[in-house]
Amino acid sequence: MRDIAAYLPFAVAFFLLLISMVAFRIYYPYSSSSNDFRHIFPAITPLVLLAVAGLLGLRNRKPLFVIAVVVLVAFAASGLLFQVITLAALLGV
Incomplete structure (x- = not known):
């Protein structure tokens, strides 16, 4: 928890990517490219880094x-x- 500022850019990047993906699916629900999983791949890296950081915080x-x-x-x-x-x-x- 003491390094929460170090993880803030990753959290912001993840939530911005997630919000943009949801907004795209809301505005273009029947588009042929809006319903596949390729749009989530950029959000995986910050999510994995946050998950590992949370896991390391639970070591004790x-x-x-x-x-x-x-x-x-x-x-x-x-x-x-x-x-x-x-x-x-x-x-x-």
């Missing part, structure tokens, strides 16, 4: 640290599984 709180690690690993695994299933569907496997 063992139960919360374990829960946070389980949640982050489950999130990463589900994202990877989604990509694999999508790629398999595209390749016709």
